[in-house]
Amino acid sequence: MIGTGISVNSITARRRHPLARVAVVALALGLLGGGYALAAPNGSTADAAIASGKADDVAQGKSLFVAHCASCHGLNAEGTSKAPTLVGVGAAAVDFQVSSGRMPAADAGPQAPRKPRAEWVTDDAVRDLAAYVQSLGGGPTVPSAEQVDAAKGDPAKGGELFRANCIQCHNFVGAGGALTYGKYAPPLNPATPTQIYEAMVTGPQAMPVFNDSTITPEQKRDMIAYITHVRSQVDPGGSGLGRIGPVTEGLVGWIVGLSLLILASIWITAKKRRAQA
Amino acid sequence: MDAPPKAIVGPSTFVDDRLGAGTFLKRNLRKIFPDHWSFLLGEIALYSFVILLLTGTFLTFWFKPSMGEVTYTGTYAPLYGVKMSEAYQSALHISFDVRGGLLIRQIHHWAALLFVGGMMAHALRIFFTGAYRKPREINWLIGIILLTLALLEGLTGYSLPDDLLSGAGLRITEGVMLSIPVIGTYLAFFLFGGEYPGHDVISRFYTIHILLIPGILLALITAHMIIMWVQKHTQMAGKGRTEHNVVGAPFYPAFMAKSGAFFLFTFAVIALLGTFAQINPIWLFGPYNPANISAASQPDWYMGFLEGALRIMPSWEINLFDHTIPLSVLIPALVPLGLVMTGMALYPFIEQWVTGDRSEHHIAERPRNNPHRTAIGISAITFYGILWLLGANDVISANFKIDLYTTTWIGRFAIFIGPAIAYFIAYRMCIGLQRKDAEVLSHGVESGVIKRMPNGQYIEVHTPAAEDIAEHIRGKQEIPVLTGAPDGEGIPPKSARTALGRLRTRMSEAYGTDRVPLGNGHAHDEEHEEEHAAVGAGDRKQLH
Numbered sequence: 133m134i135g136t137g138i139s140v141n142s143i144t145a146r147r148r149h150p151l152a153r154v155a156v157v158a159l160a161l162g163l164l165g166g167g168y169a170l171a172a173p174n175g176s177t178a179d180a181a182i183a184s185g186k187a188d189d190v191a192q193g194k195s196l197f198v199a200h201c202a203s204c205h206g207l208n209a210e211g212t213s214k215a216p217t218l219v220g221v222g223a224a225a226v227d228f229q230v231s232s233g234r235m236p237a238a239d240a241g242p243q244a245p246r247k248p249r250a251e252w253v254t255d256d257a258v259r260d261l262a263a264y265v266q267s268l269g270g271g272p273t274v275p276s277a278e279q280v281d282a283a284k285g286d287p288a289k290g291g292e293l294f295r296a297n298c299i300q301c302h303n304f305v306g307a308g309g310a311l312t313y314g315k316y317a318p319p320l321n322p323a324t325p326t327q328i329y330e331a332m333v334t335g336p337q338a339m340p341v342f343n344d345s346t347i348t349p350e351q352k353r354d355m356i357a358y359i360t361h362v363r364s365q366v367d368p369g370g371s372g373l374g375r376i377g378p379v380t381e382g383l384v385g386w387i388v389g390l391s392l393l394i395l396a397s398i399w400i401t402a403k404k405r406r407a408q409a
Numbered sequence: 410m411d412a413p414p415k416a417i418v419g420p421s422t423f424v425d426d427r428l429g430a431g432t433f434l435k436r437n438l439r440k441i442f443p444d445h446w447s448f449l450l451g452e453i454a455l456y457s458f459v460i461l462l463l464t465g466t467f468l469t470f471w472f473k474p475s476m477g478e479v480t481y482t483g484t485y486a487p488l489y490g491v492k493m494s495e496a497y498q499s500a501l502h503i504s505f506d507v508r509g510g511l512l513i514r515q516i517h518h519w520a521a522l523l524f525v526g527g528m529m530a531h532a533l534r535i536f537f538t539g540a541y542r543k544p545r546e547i548n549w550l551i552g553i554i555l556l557t558l559a560l561l562e563g564l565t566g567y568s569l570p571d572d573l574l575s576g577a578g579l580r581i582t583e584g585v586m587l588s589i590p591v592i593g594t595y596l597a598f599f600l601f602g603g604e605y606p607g608h609d610v611i612s613r614f615y616t617i618h619i620l621l622i623p624g625i626l627l628a629l630i631t632a633h634m635i636i637m638w639v640q641k642h643t644q645m646a647g648k649g650r651t652e653h654n655v656v657g658a659p660f661y662p663a664f665m666a667k668s669g670a671f672f673l674f675t676f677a678v679i680a681l682l683g684t685f686a687q688i689n690p691i692w693l694f695g696p697y698n699p700a701n702i703s704a705a706s707q708p709d710w711y712m713g714f715l716e717g718a719l720r721i722m723p724s725w726e727i728n729l730f731d732h733t734i735p736l737s738v739l740i741p742a743l744v745p746l747g748l749v750m751t752g753m754a755l756y757p758f759i760e761q762w763v764t765g766d767r768s769e770h771h772i773a774e775r776p777r778n779n780p781h782r783t784a785i786g787i788s789a790i791t792f793y794g795i796l797w798l799l800g801a802n803d804v805i806s807a808n809f810k811i812d813l814y815t816t817t818w819i820g821r822f823a824i825f826i827g828p829a830i831a832y833f834i835a836y837r838m839c840i841g842l843q844r845k846d847a848e849v850l851s852h853g854v855e856s857g858v859i860k861r862m863p864n865g866q867y868i869e870v871h872t873p874a875a876e877d878i879a880e881h882i883r884g885k886q887e888i889p890v891l892t893g894a895p896d897g898e899g900i901p902p903k904s905a906r907t908a909l910g911r912l913r914t915r916m917s918e919a920y921g922t923d924r925v926p927l928g929n930g931h932a933h934d935e936e937h938e939e940e941h942a943a944v945g946a947g948d949r950k951q952l953h
Contacts, residue, residue, distance in 0.1 A: 288489045291487050292491060299703040300701075300703065302704065304574075304694050309704025310804075313812060313813075361486075361487055365487075368511060369686075370684060372690070373688075375690070376705045378707045379705065381688050381689070381709070382522065385522035385682070389679070389682055392681075393674060394530075396674040397671065398446040400667050400671060401448075403444070
């Protein structure tokens with residue numbers, strides 16, 4: 133988009149083309165078929181792998197990786213000029229990027245946006261991919277359900293950490309904000325507790341890493357408790373106006389408030405025009 | 410009709426004999442007020458101010474202007490046990506634990522936004538109709554002081570809850586103070602009672618916000634109204650309206666009823682906003698901590714233009730004798746505010762100097778009939794508007810997917826180019842509208858009746874404009890022009906002999922010369938009969 137000479141409008145227009153849906157389905161089927169064909173040879177060792185559990189995930193993950201990721205990240209995840217190496221990023225990074233639909237990336241923009249997952253991206257597929265990348269060089273792992281259980285966190289403590297570490301980019305309620313060069317801090321509303329945790333430990337895209345020595349796992353859970361509490365909160369003062377601060381308030385003040393009053397002033401000073409003789 | 414009952418006659422005679430209230434009321438209740446919707450814009454501000462006083466008083470019953478640290482134990486769970494200032498705690502208390510507290514807080518804040526908005530709309534109406542001209546210059550200056558005080562009142566007001574967003578504004582206030590050469594540091598230490606943020610600023614702002622500024626505002630608003638009352642309101646040009654009369658409805662009962670109804674409208678709109686639109690959700694911002702800052706930290710809208718100036722300013726600074734002069738803060742803080750406020754304050758006097766006009770004006774001018782003034786006003790609005798917009802550049806960037814630096818660079822160019830383009834467009838529009846007026850007077854308005862001539866030509870019959878519209882158009886006032894032309898002996902007038910004098914006469918000619926005199930349509934009176942046919946022929950093109 134920026135620098136490619138393709139306007140966002142033309143992409144949107146193409147995306148809304150009547151044949152776009154057919155094309156996407158065809159592409160997804162093709163990818164599924166291709167993925168299956170590559171995965172099929174491993175079927176012979178399936179029984180043994182299921183028995184041992186982990187080996188199977190890794191093998192499945194590798195075949196998925198070769199089908200969907202290798203074109204940019206390299207056949208052995210060693211990285212190419214298009215994308216970085218994935219050795220050592222850990223299962224948490226894979227789970228975050230793939231489960232949120234950011235990877236596989238649609239195009240090389242300044243930032244990969246959150247988007248609906250491709251059809252092949254099932255929870256199992258994500259787990260397999262994560263296991264494969266984890267087997268390459270370790271790294272942060274996917275947090276347990278207990279680690280991200282908002283009910284076990286302290287939202288007040290989490291709020292203080294959230295204000296100290298997150299809101300300068302993500303805004304005071306996690307509504308998102310702008311960064312430089314077309315990048316942005318995405319809104320936190322669609323993120324699952326697990327994804328929030330993984331984002332902190334892996335630092336995806338423009339985000340810094342908040343590892344366990346900076347913010348302990350308990351503190352991360354407190355922050356998740358705060359974020360999920362605040363985003364599900366009903367605004368006590370009426371419409372939240374997007375919860376992005378005084379900009380929308382000013383807009384409403386002028387467009388609704390002053391306009392209504394000007395209409396009222398026109399109304400009460402209006403005169404019935406006498407018919408011309 | 411029966412005589413009034415004794416219970417009324419007794420006390421009223423008592424008051425009348427001692428204060429002369431009867432004569433006063435008799436004289437003033439019949440005061441005539443001209444009727445036009447734009448004359449009510451100032452009342453938006455006036456009535457918002459009344460609402461601000463009432464709701465503000467309610468808020469002071471619970472607000473504690475103290476920066477002492479306390480631990481929150483109120484009902485808002487996500488802040489339970491968090492350390493905060495007493496001011497923030499009491500603002501949360503008002504929002505969550507005082508019955509109706511949140512509603513009153515929101516009404517107070519919305520009223521503040523509309524107070525400044527109403528003032529600004531009112532000031533623009535005055536400017537574009539030339540209602541600041543003699544004898545109303547003093548009232549215009551009072552209005553500008555009111556507007557400046559309202560900005561200060563807003564700043565001190567939204568700083569009081571001591572939440573994270575207000576703290577960001579306070580930090581910028583401190584930065585601006587520090588950027589003032591020589592005295593800046595002393596000034597900041599004086600206001601904050603030591604190193605930022607100190608322990609004094611909230612209580613000091615509280616006194617300024619609830620006592621000092623409202624007191625001055627109240628006094629100046631009273632003066633503003635009394636002067637308006639004594640000088641009488643300006644009126645739009647129209648039938649029977651002259652510089653020496655006022656045509657309209659008497660204060661009692663007609664104007665009072667309308668004005669009273671308008672108060673109810675203002676209160677209704679503000680109450681509606683306060684009920685359905687959340688404003689300044691301090692509980693979401695959290696308590697102030699100088700180390701924290703949120704994305705989308707914007708001031709209330711009326712400070713937005715200063716924020717925008719700060720955001721587009723390049724990071725320039727000068728190091729002089731081991732002292733830094735941070736132009737990147739000093740220029741955006743002082744220049745736009747100075748340009749807008751000083752420009753407004755001086756405009757009546759500059760205009761008088763340029764036109765040499767010393768006469769009194771009681772008839773409001775239509776904006777189109779003074780094209781240069783209107784163009785200057787529109788260009789100032791554009792200047793202000795671009796800065797205002799850029800104050801929200803991160804929100805624009807995030808929501809419209811425009812690169813942040815692109816918005817900054819667009820702003821840096823637009824701030825110079827935009828007002829110039831706006832000036833040109835506004836000027837041309839005024840001239841175009843004047844031509845339309847001249848045409849309406851000379852040719853009348855299209856009647857919608859198409860006539861076929863004996864030679865087969867079709868023309869549209871024009872009828873003369875309705876009398877009230879024609880009178881309104883004919884109310885166009887001539888702008889006086891200074892003459893710089895030499896007299897019979899080739900000697901230019903005394904005023905036009907210096908370089909400044911020559912510049913003045915040139916500006917006067919440009920400013921005042923009427924490019925589209927209303928009589929122009931009748932300039933070729935002898936052809937008048939054919940004129941309609943000619944217009945008809947022209948109109949024929951539009952028929953197809």
